[in-house]
Amino acid sequence: MSRCSYELRNADDNLIYQCKESTHDKSDLCILHVPLPENDDDYKRINDLKNAEVDAKLKDGDFNFKGAKLANFAPSVSSIDGELFFDDASIERIDLPRVTIKGSVRFRKATIGVLIFSEAMIEGKVDFSKAKIGEAYFNKAIIGGGADFSEAMIEHTIWFFEATIGDAYFNKAIIGGGVDFGLATIKGKVDFSEATIGNADFSKATIEKFADFRLATIDGSVYFSKATIGDAYFSGATIKQFADFKKAMIRDTDFEKAMSEGKVDLSKATIGMLIF
Numbered sequence: 543m544s545r546c547s548y549e550l551r552n553a554d555d556n557l558i559y560q561c562k563e564s565t566h567d568k569s570d571l572c573i574l575h576v577p578l579p580e581n582d583d584d585y586k587r588i589n590d591l592k593n594a595e596v597d598a599k600l601k602d603g604d605f606n607f608k609g610a611k612l613a614n615f616a617p618s619v620s621s622i623d624g625e626l627f628f629d630d631a632s633i634e635r636i637d638l639p640r641v642t643i644k645g646s647v648r649f650r651k652a653t654i655g656v657l658i659f660s661e662a663m664i665e666g667k668v669d670f671s672k673a674k675i676g677e678a679y680f681n682k683a684i685i686g687g688g689a690d691f692s693e694a695m696i697e698h699t700i701w702f703f704e705a706t707i708g709d710a711y712f713n714k715a716i717i718g719g720g721v722d723f724g725l726a727t728i729k730g731k732v733d734f735s736e737a738t739i740g741n742a743d744f745s746k747a748t749i750e751k752f753a754d755f756r757l758a759t760i761d762g763s764v765y766f767s768k769a770t771i772g773d774a775y776f777s778g779a780t781i782k783q784f785a786d787f788k789k790a791m792i793r794d795t796d797f798e799k800a801m802s803e804g805k806v807d808l809s810k811a812t813i814g815m816l817i818f
């Protein structure tokens with residue numbers, strides 16, 4: 543057996559990670575890094591070996607799954623005592639509802655079908671920059687740090703309903719469905735600058751700093767009804783349907799006053815219909 547050939551390079555082509563595991567069978571990759579086979583019998587055998595390897599790593603306190611190719615990541619653990627790394631990984635479904643993670647979670651450039659972190663408690667930040675995601679659930683999750691989805695591609699919808707998070711970065715993200723931050727508390731800012739999204743729902747959400755949608759393209763509507771926000775920037779944005787600010791509170795004042803104070807910047811924005 544020789545060493546797995548999986549390696550991860552940064553944008554400057556510098557080596558940032560080299561797998562140290564032994565190769566699996568006749569492959570030049572280890573069990574975590576070999577692709578899942580097409581053939582049904584092989585698939586089950588390889589998938590079982592992959593799951594056993596995941597369990598062994600977790601038991602060892604090794605949370606490095608960079609580049610891992612997995613069907614499912616659904617370990618029966620309630621707590622992960624460290625940082626969880628999935629950069630460049632390819633995983634069909636991740637099920638970690640109600641988990642406690644005592645560190646940050648990194649999925650840079652990962653490809654994930656379905657991701658479930660509902661009611662999770664993540665003490666650090668979550669980094670999904672440049673990731674490709676089918677759909678993701680963070681409903682009622684508590685994230686101590688920020689959530690970074692900059693330049694991510696999300697095919698369907700990402701849910702942060704009733705979640706509590708630091709900053710939320712979605713700059714230049716492309717989201718086919720929408721984002722739902724209904725009743726969420728964002729302790730910092732929300733950045734959707736230059737993003738392309740379906741709908742953005744912040745109904746009854748609290749955004750302590752500001753919401754930045756500069757140069758964003760919203761194919762549907764943005765909903766801030768009954769939301770409490772610092773400032774809102776929409777200069778150069780395109781909102782094809784509604785911008786709904788009904789009963790929104792902006793800097794402890796009403797929308798009309800905020801407009802007169804220039805706290806809501808809609809300059810050069812194109813909006814189907816403005817409601818307030």
Ligand SMILES: [Zn+2]
Binds near residue numbers: 546548571572573575
């Ligand atoms: Zn490997």
